[in-house]
């Protein structure tokens with residue numbers, strides 16, 4: 001008999017993590033949600049019910065806590081089929097104004113934690129024929145002024161997923177990276193209270209959740225979630241970076257990011 005699939009979703013206390021968790025539960029999975037805010041995780045569990053949603057509080061920026069988190073999950077008797085590395089944070093500022101702590105905090109949360117959770121869970125995910133889904137960003141495809149550390153971590157997530165996918169080719173474990181653009185209604189962009197550049201637009205959070213399910217069921221390498229056709233522009237930007245700078249500037253991206261220094 002097939003067991004109920006279990007998904008570990010990081011960043012399940014708000015934003016996209018909630019929408020992704022709800023989608024996975026609708027598809028019949030049990031979700032183990034991870035974040036720091038116990039009150040929000042508890043509130044979500046009260047809404048959903050304990051049967052399908054359990055939570056673990058953990059500060060993912062602290063690598064020493066990650067083996068303890070996985071030990072706790074295992075000692076509670078859970079096997080993991082899907083790891084959704086969704087937790088993330090950004091910080092809009094002139095690069096020079098970031099402290100060393102800011103740099104480490106963003107790198108640890110956005111890049112080191114997904115790597116470490118994957119490292120700890122890979123034997124089990126491989127055994128279960130499971131899937132790792134990394135939520136990156138279009139900010140990892142083209143650098144974003146005033147959000148450069150975030151951009152660097154998302155580029156790292158994309159390239160690490162790319163290498164790992166090839167490395168795991170002959171195994172039962174699969175990896176997908178998802179690159180959303182600006183997301184409406186909930187999450188870090190929406191909470192910033194700034195309008196997206198009209199030429200880029202926004203996508204609904206449900207499109208990211210659908211991409212997660214498509215990743216798992218169709219074993220996609222990479223999924224871009226954006227309202228417009230961005231792929232040709234990204235390709236041109238790879239060939240001609242300064243032309244890429246002009247295009248993002250024409251779209252109003254650096255201007256928007258600069259506005260978010262004030263509003264963040």
Ligand SMILES: NC(=O)c1ccc[n+]([C@@H]2O[C@H](COP(=O)([O-])OP(=O)(O)OC[C@H]3O[C@@H](n4cnc5c(N)ncnc54)[C@H](OP(=O)(O)O)[C@@H]3O)[C@@H](O)[C@H]2O)c1
Pocket residue numbers: 010011012013014015016017034035036037038040058059060061062085086087088089109135136137138179180181182183184186187188189190
């Ligand atoms: N929203 C967008 O427009 C957009 C676009 C592209 C990519 N993305 C990516 O999508 C993912 C989800 O973003 P979102 O918009 O849902 O962001 P969000 O609303 O700010 O939520 C971030 C989630 O990550 C958790 N988190 C942050 N730091 C953590 C830490 N140190 N330890 C544990 N959990 C931590 C937060 O929980 P606690 O604060 O409770 O710990 C929260 O649940 C991120 O990786 C983001 O980069 C978002």
